[in-house]
Amino acid sequence: MSFALSNHITNTEQQMSSPELNRTKSRQLMERAHRVVAGGISSQIRLNEPGGEPLFFDRSEGALMWDADGNEYVDYIQGMGPNIFGHAPEFVSQQVSKDMRMGYVLAAQFERELEVAEMAADAIPIEDCTVRFAGSGTEIVQLALRLARGYTGRSKFIRFEGHYHGWMDSVNYSVHPPVDEAGDVDSPNAVGESAGMDPGTLSQSIPCQWNDVERLEAAFDRNPGEIAAVIMEPINANTYCIMPEPGYLEAAKEIAHRNGALIIFDEVITGFRVAYGGAQELLGITPDLATYAKSIAAGFPIAMLAGRRDIMDVLGSGEVYHGGSFNSNVMSIAAAHATLTHLKSEGDAFYADLNRRGQQLIDGLRRVGMETETDIHVQGLGSVFGIAFNRSGDTIRNYRDYAIKCDGGRYTQFASEMMAEGIRLSSNGRVHMSSAHSEEHIDRTIKAAGRALSRM
Numbered sequence: 001m002s003f004a005l006s007n008h009i010t011n012t013e014q015q016m017s018s019p020e021l022n023r024t025k026s027r028q029l030m031e032r033a034h035r036v037v038a039g040g041i042s043s044q045i046r047l048n049e050p051g052g053e054p055l056f057f058d059r060s061e062g063a064l065m066w067d068a069d070g071n072e073y074v075d076y077i078q079g080m081g082p083n084i085f086g087h088a089p090e091f092v093s094q095q096v097s098k099d100m101r102m103g104y105v106l107a108a109q110f111e112r113e114l115e116v117a118e119m120a121a122d123a124i125p126i127e128d129c130t131v132r133f134a135g136s137g138t139e140i141v142q143l144a145l146r147l148a149r150g151y152t153g154r155s156k157f158i159r160f161e162g163h164y165h166g167w168m169d170s171v172n173y174s175v176h177p178p179v180d181e182a183g184d185v186d187s188p189n190a191v192g193e194s195a196g197m198d199p200g201t202l203s204q205s206i207p208c209q210w211n212d213v214e215r216l217e218a219a220f221d222r223n224p225g226e227i228a229a230v231i232m233e234p235i236n237a238n239t240y241c242i243m244p245e246p247g248y249l250e251a252a253k254e255i256a257h258r259n260g261a262l263i264i265f266d267e268v269i270t271g272f273r274v275a276y277g278g279a280q281e282l283l284g285i286t287p288d289l290a291t292y293a294k295s296i297a298a299g300f301p302i303a304m305l306a307g308r309r310d311i312m313d314v315l316g317s318g319e320v321y322h323g324g325s326f327n328s329n330v331m332s333i334a335a336a337h338a339t340l341t342h343l344k345s346e347g348d349a350f351y352a353d354l355n356r357r358g359q360q361l362i363d364g365l366r367r368v369g370m371e372t373e374t375d376i377h378v379q380g381l382g383s384v385f386g387i388a389f390n391r392s393g394d395t396i397r398n399y400r401d402y403a404i405k406c407d408g409g410r411y412t413q414f415a416s417e418m419m420a421e422g423i424r425l426s427s428n429g430r431v432h433m434s435s436a437h438s439e440e441h442i443d444r445t446i447k448a449a450g451r452a453l454s455r456m
């Protein structure tokens with residue numbers, strides 16, 4: 001294996017200028033891509049590759065990736081979260097290549113699918129839950145909302161500023177709105193994140209401030225008898241990994257139920273990542289419905305809805321319609337089977353180790369932040385955490401807090417400096433640890449962060 005480490009700075013004299021990476025081949029490929037691929041990329045966030053230009057990659061393995069010019073990176077994007085074992089774990093590849101010989105898409109049931117459903121239902125804390133599979137996180141959230149509407153006979157739902165639930169029109173409001181467009185915090189505007197959104201969805205989506213019990217009560221009071229569900233990330237991984245305040249989730253559930261609405265936890269990031277039973281297990285609270293996707297199948301495309309049997313029965317009866325040619329395809333189910341089997345057999349030790357490695361990185365980043373006297377700020381869990389530049393030094397409690405106190409421009413600069421050092425961070429500041437990140441990778445990352453920060 002050839003490492004292009006010579007591309008990355010290693011000595012102290014050169015610390016004041018960023019290492020220059022050769023990007024010739026990536027640039028040529030991107031020029032070609034612009035002729036046939038809209039924008040050269042297939043998902044909007046890829047446009048924001050730290051370093052200012054989307055790169056082409058040739059290969060990935062475990063914690064590492066190599067771009068088309070042979071530069072090596074320690075990767076903390078990890079497919080935006082799914083790669084809980086790092087890139088291309090051998091035991092998953094083997095199970096997929098074995099199972100796929102039976103066919104790829106069957107448009108029918110098979111025993112492996114049932115086994116995955118049984119393992120998942122067993123892992124998820126919702127009592128007596130049943131599940132349904134789909135293809136992506138975006139899709140599964142749509143199913144959860146449709147089911148909540150079908151079950152309650154109501155149409156509106158409450159969602160929170162700073163929480164991301166996929167790119168569909170119904171939910172693509174107020175994810176990261178400019179604060180001056182977000183309106184009064186007591187009654188926020190639903191700010192569309194894209195041109196071309198269906199205007200009919202606007203009045204159905206009621207944005208609210210998270211971690212704020214009174215404002216949630218008030219949102220229900222403003223829409224009496226109309227709210228089908230409250231949907232949230234139980235840990236706000238899409239905004240700086242903000243943790244729920246003690247008692248908040250319990251209060252939100254009680255308020256929703258008192259008002260005849262369901263509570264949905266979007267565990268697309270936290271599911272099977274923060275604990276085998278996801279945020280529900282970690283935080284000791286269950287919702288009515290929960291959505292999963294990223295870490296169930298180690299990088300293969302699959303999503304899953306889990307929920308209370310009486311609600312899921314409305315889906316099971318066909319009253320609420322759900323379809324999909326690729327749902328429970330053989331390869332994704334094989335990958336999910338391998339993933340859940342591995343996670344279950346390793347048990348708590350897997351998560352303790354993942355969190356320990358993540359905590360080592362968090363501690364190291366905080367240390368170099370102090371040594372360089374910079375305002376780098378890290379919060380979250382070892383398995384998934386956020387990096388920001390927080391002038392106030394305060395713990396961030398909700399999206400507006402983040403938008404006002406954190407300097408996005410400085411984070412972008414940091415992520416670019418880290419990319420030049422061969423450390424690939426996501427453009428949104430979320431760090432995904434994997435069991436493939438070794439002490440050496442973590443050490444390499446902390447040293448690179450020290451050099452990057454001292455240049456800023």
Ligand SMILES: Cc1ncc(COP(=O)(O)O)c(C=O)c1O
Nearest residue numbers: 136137138164165166266268269
């Ligand atoms: C919490 C959450 N929900 C839903 C989604 C959408 O998932 P997907 O990208 O698979 O469509 C994401 C994606 O990052 C997410 O973080």
